[in-house]
Amino acid sequence: MRSRKLVFSLFALLLLAFGALVVSAQDGGAGLTIGFSQVGSESAWRTSFTQAVLAEAEARGINLLFSDGQQRQENQIAALRSFIAQGVDAIILAPVVETGWDEVLQEAADNQIPVVIVDRNVTADPSLYITRVSSDFVHEGRLAGAWLAQATAGQCNIVELQGTVGSSAALDRQQGFNEVIALFSGMQIIQSQSGDFTRTGGKEVMESFLNAVDPSTICAVWAHNDDMLIGAIEAMREAGIDPGQDILTISVDAIPDIFQAMVDGDANATVELSPNMGAPAFDAVVAYLNGEDLPSWIPVAGGIYFPDTAAEELARRTAGS
Amino acid sequence: MVNTKTSFETETPVSRGNLQRMLRNSRKLLFPLAALILILIGNWLISPNFFNVRIVDGRMLGSIVDIFNRGAPTVILAVGMTLVIATKGIDLSVGAVIAICGAVAAVLIDQTELSPFIVIAISIGAGVLCGLWNGVLVAVFDIQPFIATLILMVVGRGIAQLITAGQIAIFNNPTLEFVGKGVVLGLPFPIILSALVLILVYLMVRRTAIGLLIESVGSNDRASYYAGIDARAIKLFVYVISGVCAAIAGLIITADIRGADANNAGLWLELDAVLAVVIGGTLLTGGRFYLGLSVIGALIIQSIQTGIFVSGLPPTFNLIVQAVVILLILFLQSEEFRRPFTRLFMRMRKQS
Known part of the structure; x- marks a missing residue:
């Protein structure tokens, strides 16, 4: 009797947890673990871009793993490999250069980890990442x-x-x-x-x-x-x-x-x-995890100030x- | 009366010797100077108001003023670089030292209450330190100058970024701004400053034995060591001078835009400085050096730059035009290249 109760409550707990995950995925991605590999902090704009992503992740309750590549591709590739090893739910990559990402993106794809490219473009096969978020x-x-x-x-x-x-x-x-x-x-x-x-x-x-x-x-x-x-x-x-x-x-x-x-x-x-690329990138991850179709490019348009x-x-x- | 006569007589052979030396050097002097004049004439043909100078609020404005004003940092760097190259060295770190010294000045003036003169002194002190670092690596540890100064070239911008916290450090201080934006007798202050640096360094190396010692160390440092010259001290000295020159250039560049841009201040300027020295005829293998011609070299580089800006050519051609013009100047200086033309000229003269 007791064991059946235990199994039942365990099952209920599991169901609850699963439900929470699904709900949260619709709810802006709370509880997800996302790796974010940034170029570095070479300009004021880059710094505010990083801060915007960090703030957005915090507001949504996303567990963001942040890595500063110090403007070197080797560092960024190492960061991506460590994200993959940690089994993150998704990766956001702001690449320092366009070329040379094919191999590490393939590794992410092999591990079923979706990648969103933000800001600069990459020359890799578009099937290796789910979408690209960048300024227009x-x-x-x-x-x-x-x-x-x-x-x-x-x-x-x-x-x-x-x-x-x-x-x-x-x-x-x-x-x-x-x-x-x-x-x-x-x-x-x-x-x-x-x-x-x-x-x-x-x-x-x-x-x-x-x-x-x-x-x-x-x-x-x-x-x-x-x-x-x-x-x-x-x-x-x-x-x-x-x-x-x-x-x-x-x-x-x-x-x-x-x-x-x-x-x-x-x-x-x-x-x-606009340095506010965090929100559209996280939205893209959530949409992908929910099985929605994504456009290949999500432009981020800024306003004009006087x-x-x-x-x-x-x-x-x-x-x- | 008698006195003046004797002094006149004793001076005659000296001045005649000077004249002969000048004639011998004149061909060396001729090509860079001719190149500069040709480029200026070219600029004038492209843009007819190239030599126009107008005065607004007591400040002279015009392309020709721009050349001297914008060229001032390269001129100052070239002066320091000439001495380094004369010792068979090279200083690749000057661009990074510009960023460091500019960052030091901008951050100190913005965040402390120090007098701007003390800030300028500290900034130049930072240049001395950078020069000492290079000098110790080259003179004491005998590391190849190319590699020794490459270290600071790579690290220096990182240091400058640490100082400015990765931002463009802006400031408001009329005294410090004067270094880059001030006007003296209608001329932008950087022009005056670059002339002062040239004159001071010229007097230092040509009115004392230092110039001779530098040339002898550059020609053969082992031989000069046996001749009793402290080659180490001389090398240390030229790198410090180069560091100070870079600091002054850094102050000009920083003051000019009222901000220290650690990423871009002085970027690739070390290459312009080396090029200026080479155009001026100082050999990278050390030995004899020509301060004035290095300055002409720096002005040539800036004249090409300014010429391109006023020409209205699409910017995609900037680098190509620059490269072609500089290649032509180097050809002009190459005796091998000139030989067929000289022969032709001689033959024509013989025939007539």
Whole structure:
């Protein structure tokens, strides 16, 4: 009698546990163990990306195993192997480079561990991972172009500060921006150079633009990231130009320093490169575990920010540090 | 009267010797200088307002000013690098030292109440330490300079990132900003600073025996050791000078954008500095060195860069154009390359 009761209660317990697992999988993934291999902490954006994932995991009750790859692929591969050995429920990989992942992804697939690629892409066979979550650079470029078209009523001579030549962020942002301004015959790019995504690069290139063309003919500067724009602001100030007033500015990233520039009246708008990739990545894992179909790419689109909310955004974004 | 006459007479042979030496060196001087002038003319043809200078708020603005201003860090690095290369060494760590010294200055000025002058002194002190590290590895432990300085090149950026906690460390301090953004007599301060560094180092090596000692250590350090020259001390000395030069360049770059960017400040600048020295005619095998020509070399590199920026060429061509122009300059300097042309020239002269 007693043994039957024991078996029954054990069975009930098991059922309960199973039920809890299923329910939790629908409930944002609580109780799941997920390994997250991050590139490193080479930029402020990367740091906020990591923090966003950690915070999202905590809010959802996910047991997140975090590994910082210190910008080395060997470290990331070692981390992935250790996740596989620990038998995690899923792996989130933010790869440092695109190539060389086939083998370790195959090992994960052999162990039935789903992998979500976030941020940068990988060249491996798409069947080795369930989906990819990343920013939509083309969308960012379009948003920037659309704002500028509206702000200038479609009449604007633009100077462009490109990112690192050949990088996907630079190519796609340029494509999106050019698509939009092509709709307006009064908008054209009169100077374009690469500032390598750095402040020094942005400043040096902007200086040369201001020497090459009459500054009064420039209506706006479009920078592929905020850092280059901050450098360009320095260059404009030194040339006696009021940035944000004489020359409009639009850039991408939404780092804290650009909000400071907006508070100071030196910048007009920034498109956010959303670091909030945790939620869509976890959603994808949960959806996969529930047997739902996933698109091969889940784009994460950021908003656009203006000086009116700059002070509060700055406060919010620097609160942690 | 008599006095002046005698002094005149005694000086005549000296100045004639100087003149002869100058003529002998003139061909060496000719090619880098000619290359610089050719590039500037090329820039002027591409962009007609290249030599225009306008004055806004007491500051001179124009492409030609940009060349000297943007080129200042490379010029300063090239001065230090020339001495290192003259001892048959090389200092690959200067780019990383720029990042370290910039980070030290930015973080100290932002997070402490120290006077900016003390902060600048500490930052230059960090450069001295980096130079000592390299110098000890090369001079005391006799590690090959390429490898010895590669260590700091790799580790240095990591150290700089530790100092700035991986962020761009920004600051607001007019005195420190002046190093990169200040204006003296209408000229950006980095131009003045690079000229000062050149003059000081020139006086130090050419008005004392140090220059001669450096050249002798570079030509043959064993022989100079037997001749009673402390080769170790000389090597240690040149790496420290190179470290100090890198620190000054780091202060300029950091002050220029009012922030220390540990990832990008001075990135690959060590290669520009080495190239500048080589264009200037100092051999990587050590020995004789030419400070002024290294500076011309640095200005050549910057003129190409600025020329590309104002040309309106798509940025995809930047590196190709740079490489081709530099290759042409090196060809111009190569006697083997020039020989067929010289022969042709001689034959034509003979015929006429």
